[in-house]
Amino acid sequence: MFDNKEKTNLDELGEFGLIKHLTESIELTEKSTVKGIGDDAAVLDFSNKKTLISTDLLLENIHFDLRYVPLKHLGYKAVQVNLSDIYAMNGIASQITFSIGLSSKFPLEAVEEIYEGALIACKKYNVDLIGGDTSASAQGLVISVTSIGYADEEAITYRSGAKEGDLLCVSGDLGGAYVGLQLLEREKQIFLENPNIKPDLEGKDYIVERQLKPEARKDIVELFEAYGIKPNAMIDVSDGLASEIIHICQASNVGCKLYEEKIPLDPMTYETAREFGLDPTVCALNGGEDYELLFTVPQSDYDKIKNQLDISIIGYITEPNEGYQMIAKSGSVHPLKAQGWKAF
Amino acid sequence: MFDNKEKTNLDELGEFGLIKHLTESIELTEKSTVKGIGDDAAVLDFSNKKTLISTDLLLENIHFDLRYVPLKHLGYKAVQVNLSDIYAMNGIASQITFSIGLSSKFPLEAVEEIYEGALIACKKYNVDLIGGDTSASAQGLVISVTSIGYADEEAITYRSGAKEGDLLCVSGDLGGAYVGLQLLEREKQIFLENPNIKPDLEGKDYIVERQLKPEARKDIVELFEAYGIKPNAMIDVSDGLASEIIHICQASNVGCKLYEEKIPLDPMTYETAREFGLDPTVCALNGGEDYELLFTVPQSDYDKIKNQLDISIIGYITEPNEGYQMIAKSGSVHPLKAQGWKAF
Structure with a gap:
């Protein structure tokens, strides 16, 4: 899939290098985001609103098949699937965390594509990417997304x-x-x-x-x-x-x-x-x-x-x-x- | 590991059955939890506090080796690792989501042990388990935990x-x-x-x-x-x-x-x-x-x-x-x- 492109080994970057590389261009635009990536936890301010939280796992060969799912689409879909749960509460999605587990055989450029898709979705839906985890995976690709949103109490639809x-x-x-x-x-x-x-x-x-x-x-x-x-x-x-x-x-x-x-x-x-x-x-x-x-x-x-x-x-x-x-x-x-x- | 115990196939239960089985005994005790498991998203009320969010992936053969990690300990540790990030902000951890991806070869009793460990940790630390995702995994065991907490703005320690x-x-x-x-x-x-x-x-x-x-x-x-x-x-x-x-x-x-x-x-x-x-x-x-x-x-x-x-x-x-x-x-x-x- 990446044969004609440059390949950068993930182990050259290491975990912190990878996180820095992937996240340095992230802009925070939601006013409820006080602090995004870069500390032990993100800090959010929903003042008088209720906080909504939902989470999904996407696992290779269960939820997606990399033989026909383009990586950028996969990142985009992983975000959409999660935002959908916040909208289903009649809420406004405002942040996501995006965690990824991937084999070291994945080149950096592949991870970038997944992230790019995720960030396109975030931008389109006015959602900040505020955290996540990046790990090696001994097996297939693992994506875990948690979406966070808010709503007035009386608007929430169960x-x-x-x-x-x-x-x-x-x-x-x-x-x-x-x-x-x-x-x-x-x-x-x-x-x-x-x-x-x-x-x-x-x-x-x-x-x-x-x-x-x-x-x-x-x-x-x-x-x-x-x-x-x-x-x-x-x-x-x-x-x-x-x-x-x-x-x-x-x-x-x-x-x-x-x-x-x-x-x-x-x-x-x-x-x-x-x-x-x-x-x-x-x-x-x-x-x-x-x-x-x-x-x-x-x-x-x-x-x-x-x-x-x-x-x-x-x-x-x-x-x-x-x-x-x-x-x-x-x-x-x-x-x-x-x-x-x-x-x- | 489960040779002397009863084994229940996960496919007999199905996803909804498994979720119901694992979660029906969960008690919510945190006053900031408005709605836990059972809807598209959980609903939380942090009123005038700031919301803290952190997330971690734990992957088999990267973060743990099932040959010597007892499943109950694994569930317990997965929660602790996440709560630790909230405390590191000088905040109070109040909720977690707990997602798990597992092969259908895992018997129900194994999943129960992981959950039991997670719930013991929740109880000990006064944290509500408010959501998660349960999925088959084509490969190893996947655990993804998101921890949620709160703090007064002036208490937060970056x-x-x-x-x-x-x-x-x-x-x-x-x-x-x-x-x-x-x-x-x-x-x-x-x-x-x-x-x-x-x-x-x-x-x-x-x-x-x-x-x-x-x-x-x-x-x-x-x-x-x-x-x-x-x-x-x-x-x-x-x-x-x-x-x-x-x-x-x-x-x-x-x-x-x-x-x-x-x-x-x-x-x-x-x-x-x-x-x-x-x-x-x-x-x-x-x-x-x-x-x-x-x-x-x-x-x-x-x-x-x-x-x-x-x-x-x-x-x-x-x-x-x-x-x-x-x-x-x-x-x-x-x-x-x-x-x-x-x-x-």
């Missing part, structure tokens, strides 16, 4: 606040990241069988980007504020729509009705799923990694929601003993099941 | 505040963790050559504990408060005394004189180092993992410090162009060099 009669809504469209992954996996297989064949991803930019370079929905949190919308419950769609709906329903002790025909699918997701012999609805329900926001609002917010082009009303919240139902396009009723991300 | 004439002080004793590691490594080699020979660690409890079960020095931060001591600069000793002194001096733009004879060494550390043909002073200077606090105080605090049994005055801060000097027991002067932890 999973547990959904109420009977609420509209069930989701931002953007679903299933694209999963179908994009199928495409990348297919091209990898073709490449492994014949390394002379170049990957054929033409015309598939959108779903490939959904997989490799997701965008956390800060804009939806801003839209809520602009329109005076306060969701009763919210979660981000990392494990697939079905799993996330059930999370909200379980935490809120409610049931739900989801309408299959209302699930937002991009045409490219739909067509490519069909090419793979997959049911596009199943890709949305169980695929995951879309990083859209799933939320419920009271029916009184219908007028504020209905004209938002990037928000779909996909069902509503019911009393708990109705269970978790999906009304198929044919009209038949199916129980929703969480398949989610198979972690083990 | 590395950069050391002033000419300050007393250079350190808590506890040094080098023990490194000598303990040599002992464990030796017994591992003997065991690998002949598995019938039992490890001979008799009478070496203290240094073995220093390596396997370090204690972060919360008590020193409490002592500072009780005696009205405000260090000008502070850092924790994770990479060896020499490296940490130089960190403080560089950040503060000062020099220092360190007196070899003042470096606190436990007799067992001293004797065991000698048995291994090692210079005990070098073990303290470059060994690392002691997790003691190194700090500077103005000379006016001498009366408050001099009778503290667990604090040693080991030198003083000079003007920058005197450099970083160690006065050996013989009286000869040596430049201090940071060897530190070889990360790559």
Whole structure:
């Protein structure tokens, strides 16, 4: 991957040299950052706001495959995946820590690419990189990100606040990241069988980007504020729509009705799923990694929601003993099941 | 390691099942914890305090060797290593996130032991476990901990505040963790050559504990408060005394004189180092993992410090162009060099 580029051995730099090299260009712009990298801990000032914390591990060959994930995209995605959790609380992400474990066979230039991607994401989302850890790894690449944010107490949206009669809504469209992954996996297989064949991803930019370079929905949190919308419950769609709906329903002790025909699918997701012999609805329900926001609002917010082009009303919240139902396009009723991300 | 115990496959539980199993007994006791595990992010309330954040990665075969590190100790140490960074800011640690990546070959009971150790540390130090991530790992065991704490703005102690004439002080004793590691490594080699020979660690409890079960020095931060001591600069000793002194001096733009004879060494550390043909002073200077606090105080605090049994005055801060000097027991002067932890 780095054959035509200069290579610098990490052991020439050492840990402190590497940290200095990677972090010397980092600018702090968030007013809540008092002290970033360079001491035992970062210092933050959220004064009268509540502090939000979330963390994720990304491990090579579990969460990503370096045979088709460009390093810059990986750094970018690692940040997005974490920011998404802060937005899912209806909060503002303000800082991240970014830790990385890597084999000494990785040249400096590879680490730089990962960092570059992370910093592009930070800049775009107004987030300061304030710390982290850098270590050798005896095995694969390890990335651990902790995101920090803030919110007024009354703005914070938990999973547990959904109420009977609420509209069930989701931002953007679903299933694209999963179908994009199928495409990348297919091209990898073709490449492994014949390394002379170049990957054929033409015309598939959108779903490939959904997989490799997701965008956390800060804009939806801003839209809520602009329109005076306060969701009763919210979660981000990392494990697939079905799993996330059930999370909200379980935490809120409610049931739900989801309408299959209302699930937002991009045409490219739909067509490519069909090419793979997959049911596009199943890709949305169980695929995951879309990083859209799933939320419920009271029916009184219908007028504020209905004209938002990037928000779909996909069902509503019911009393708990109705269970978790999906009304198929044919009209038949199916129980929703969480398949989610198979972690083990 | 688990041959006589019940084994439960992780894939029977799945990710959500594992998280539920591990976390259902977690109690939140910190008043700054508004919401712990169970939503997209944890919610904390530090009202008028500053928030402190630090993070560390611990990777198998880099930071620990499962052939002699008991899993419960590993969980305990992973927490201590992180809390130490918060105390090194003169802050109070209040929460941690604990992420773990592990192969599906790990039985549930192994994960439980790691968690149990982490939770014992949390309980002892009044810290809430508020989140984390649990993932499969295609390679070795991965632990990532983020610690969160708070402090009044005027209490926070950076590395950069050391002033000419300050007393250079350190808590506890040094080098023990490194000598303990040599002992464990030796017994591992003997065991690998002949598995019938039992490890001979008799009478070496203290240094073995220093390596396997370090204690972060919360008590020193409490002592500072009780005696009205405000260090000008502070850092924790994770990479060896020499490296940490130089960190403080560089950040503060000062020099220092360190007196070899003042470096606190436990007799067992001293004797065991000698048995291994090692210079005990070098073990303290470059060994690392002691997790003691190194700090500077103005000379006016001498009366408050001099009778503290667990604090040693080991030198003083000079003007920058005197450099970083160690006065050996013989009286000869040596430049201090940071060897530190070889990360790559």
